[in-house]
Amino acid sequence: MSTEFERKIHETLADAKLQLAIYTATGRLKAKRVETVAPDVLLDYQELRAQAHAIKKHAIENLDHYLEEFERNVEAHGGKVAYCKDGTEVADFVLALAKERGARLIVKSKSMTTEEVDLNERLEHHGLESVETDLGEYILQLAHERPYHIVAPALHMTRYDVADLFARRLHIAREVVIEKQTAIARSVLRQKFLAADIGISGANFLVADSGAVVIVENEGNARLTTSAPRIHIVIAGIEKVIPRAQDLATFLKLLARSATGQPLSVYTSFLSGPRRTGEIDGPEEFHVVLLDNGRTRLLPDRGKRESLYCIRCGACLNACPVYRKIGGHSFPWVYSGPIGAILTPQFMGVAHEPALPFASSLCGACAEVCPVKIDIPKILLELRSEVKKSEAREKQHRLEKLAFRAFAWLMRHPRIYELAGRAAASMAPSEEGGWIRGVPGLMNIPPVRAWLSQRDLPPAPAKSFREMWRRR
Amino acid sequence: MSRDHILHRVRTALGRSAGEEARDLPPVRLRIPESAVESRAPQLLARVEALAGEGFRAATGDDARACVAAAIEGKCAVASNAPYLAHCGITSLPGVRSGITDPDELRELCASADFGITSADYALADTGTLVLLASPQEARLISLLPPAHIAVIACGRILSGLDELFSILPDPAAATSSMVLITGPSRTADIEQILVRGVHGPGRVMVVVVG
Numbered sequence: 001m002s003t004e005f006e007r008k009i010h011e012t013l014a015d016a017k018l019q020l021a022i023y024t025a026t027g028r029l030k031a032k033r034v035e036t037v038a039p040d041v042l043l044d045y046q047e048l049r050a051q052a053h054a055i056k057k058h059a060i061e062n063l064d065h066y067l068e069e070f071e072r073n074v075e076a077h078g079g080k081v082a083y084c085k086d087g088t089e090v091a092d093f094v095l096a097l098a099k100e101r102g103a104r105l106i107v108k109s110k111s112m113t114t115e116e117v118d119l120n121e122r123l124e125h126h127g128l129e130s131v132e133t134d135l136g137e138y139i140l141q142l143a144h145e146r147p148y149h150i151v152a153p154a155l156h157m158t159r160y161d162v163a164d165l166f167a168r169r170l171h172i173a174r175e176v177v178i179e180k181q182t183a184i185a186r187s188v189l190r191q192k193f194l195a196a197d198i199g200i201s202g203a204n205f206l207v208a209d210s211g212a213v214v215i216v217e218n219e220g221n222a223r224l225t226t227s228a229p230r231i232h233i234v235i236a237g238i239e240k241v242i243p244r245a246q247d248l249a250t251f252l253k254l255l256a257r258s259a260t261g262q263p264l265s266v267y268t269s270f271l272s273g274p275r276r277t278g279e280i281d282g283p284e285e286f287h288v289v290l291l292d293n294g295r296t297r298l299l300p301d302r303g304k305r306e307s308l309y310c311i312r313c314g315a316c317l318n319a320c321p322v323y324r325k326i327g328g329h330s331f332p333w334v335y336s337g338p339i340g341a342i343l344t345p346q347f348m349g350v351a352h353e354p355a356l357p358f359a360s361s362l363c364g365a366c367a368e369v370c371p372v373k374i375d376i377p378k379i380l381l382e383l384r385s386e387v388k389k390s391e392a393r394e395k396q397h398r399l400e401k402l403a404f405r406a407f408a409w410l411m412r413h414p415r416i417y418e419l420a421g422r423a424a425a426s427m428a429p430s431e432e433g434g435w436i437r438g439v440p441g442l443m444n445i446p447p448v449r450a451w452l453s454q455r456d457l458p459p460a461p462a463k464s465f466r467e468m469w470r471r472r
Numbered sequence: 473m474s475r476d477h478i479l480h481r482v483r484t485a486l487g488r489s490a491g492e493e494a495r496d497l498p499p500v501r502l503r504i505p506e507s508a509v510e511s512r513a514p515q516l517l518a519r520v521e522a523l524a525g526e527g528f529r530a531a532t533g534d535d536a537r538a539c540v541a542a543a544i545e546g547k548c549a550v551a552s553n554a555p556y557l558a559h560c561g562i563t564s565l566p567g568v569r570s571g572i573t574d575p576d577e578l579r580e581l582c583a584s585a586d587f588g589i590t591s592a593d594y595a596l597a598d599t600g601t602l603v604l605l606a607s608p609q610e611a612r613l614i615s616l617l618p619p620a621h622i623a624v625i626a627c628g629r630i631l632s633g634l635d636e637l638f639s640i641l642p643d644p645a646a647a648t649s650s651m652v653l654i655t656g657p658s659r660t661a662d663i664e665q666i667l668v669r670g671v672h673g674p675g676r677v678m679v680v681v682v683g
């Protein structure tokens with residue numbers, strides 16, 4: 001376990017206030033989910049899950065087909081599609097467009113995908129103003145923190161934290177009433193919405209047969225982001241594509257229930273391209289950026305590619321006894337909880353935080369609540385075995401490096417090398433030309449021994465080359 | 473460009489070749505419940521109220537007009553160009569501005585109005601949801617910028633739920649550039665999980681069912 005991971009876990013465990021906040025918030029979300037998926041409320045919940053799983057599986061297995069279909073249909077409605085392989089390409093795309101259109105101010109609605117690539121920082125680095133507009137995300141942007149939870153990003157902050165933050169960053173009197181804090185954010189952000197040139201949103205779904213993006217939210221900031229500015233840019237992972245608009249009847253019933261225990265979120269926007277002839281509002285330009293950022297790395301493995309079915313509902317976080325103790329910021333990347341424990345090692349490589357797949361009790365609660373039935377515990381187990389393999393490889397690698405350093409040292413000290421070589425010759429096995437398997441004399445230092453345990457040295461000649469050279 | 477690179481990576485990983493069809497797409501799953509048409513309006517209004525919205529039933533267009541007049545009390549309202557609103561006489565109420573076609577004017581009005589009045593293409597009874605399709609008659613900002621939104625809808629346009637909506641509109645993109653489902657007032661629970669309404673969108677949503 002890296003000391004950073006360990007330190008953050010200890011810090012979280014020692015903070016009683018934070019422990020209570022995580023426990024209460026996840027507990028409430030958990031209870032609300034249970035109410036809305038109860039058999040007497042949602043009769044066909046299990047069938048919906050099975051259907052959602054089947055559609056995601058199919059979409060991922062035919063991903064290239066649906067991406068191309070999506071692309072064609074977006075273009076048919078006058079939108080544009082760009083593929084980006086990483087954060088640099090996304091930032092370059094937005095920067096180039098902003099420059100071309102003379103845009104300076106960007107409003108953003110919540111998107112985990114843009115968190116992955118630190119888009120705001122990259123844009124601001126180039127002199128653009130990029131403002132998060134979801135209340136929780138806005139608070140985090142002011143505090144320079146990353147989301148604590150997929151659906152409740154500022155879960156760890158109290159009204160008093162927000163009061164201090166607003167006072168400090170917005171230069172206003174300290175305000176501790178939550179309704180008033182919300183109103184402050186509303187009025188600051190309203191001005192931004194009306195002045196912004198570009199709106200950047202994520203997407204919950206990309207609908208192939210319609211060329212549409214679907215965005216689900218409660219506040220209305222995503223609607224504003226996608227309706228008020230002249231240009232709308234959608235940034236979404238390639239795995240978000242589903243085949244048909246009609247599949248939304250399945251997914252929408254599951255998403256809000258699993259996330260916040262609502263039968264439907266307040267706003268579900270189904271957006272297909274820029275405004276059409278005669279429309280009075282809506283964006284004039286519509287761009288969709290399809291981001292890889294490591295996703296294609298997850299595709300080859302049939303089992304592990306299930307991780308890409310995730311619809312980011314956050315239910316597995318609320319259900320996870322480990323997340324509920326160690327919280328979101330202990331996790332080494334933007335995704336936390338069980339889904340973070342399987343996504344991070346696969347996106348960043350298992351060596352990024354080898355302890356991550358072990359930060360789970362494998363109790364199975366996550367798989368039980370997952371609306372798309374991702375077998376998270378199974379993937380965790382596979383990743384654990386990969387960590388073990390990679391650790392063994394890593395150890396081997398470290399030893400080899402040491403051995404070569406020793407070898408290089410020997411080469412720079414020929415007398416000692418010669419001694420070692422002669423010792424080797426004298427200890428050579430009896431049969432003519434046999435390779436040396438043992439570890440002779442001076443070479444018998446731990447790294448060399450370890451290296452040799454996997455390899456054989458060529459036999460030393462009766463007279464070493466160095467000896468012959470000197471006799472000439 | 474990364475397009476070909478990414479698609480190539482996807483195909484290699486999946487063992488597919490360019491242009492290959494998708495096989496075994498699971499059939500669409502739509503289950504439209506048998507619900508009596510008369511029960512839909514009461515169900516819709518009950519759901520709206522449960523979401524802290526306000527539900528009204530008007531027998532005729534004139535009743536709807538009276539209902540809206542009572543709600544806005546002559547304050548500043550902007551109404552969409554939906555023919556149904558004019559049909560009910562709502563666009564001629566005092567304080568109501570309608571017939572706007574200039575984008576800047578619309579934006580300014582919406583940003584300062586007390587009420588936004590729209591029709592709705594459909595409503596979903598089981599979730600208390602309004603379905604609005606953007607069009608030259610129905611602008612997006614009217615149901616979004618003002619602090620209160622009033623939607624007036626004919627009883628016959630109430631559907632049972634999502635499944636019926638997607639069976640009527642298998643591809644909403646064919647009909648509109650933007651379909652929005654509105655389920656109750658704008659809300660957030662981002663600070664301490666305390667529910668606050670009207671964060672970016674309207675904090676009040678009134679639904680008037682006519683007929």
Ligand code: SF4
Nearest residue numbers: 310311313314316370
């Ligand atoms: S893994 Fe499943 S439960 Fe967890 S966030 Fe994703 S969809 Fe939700």
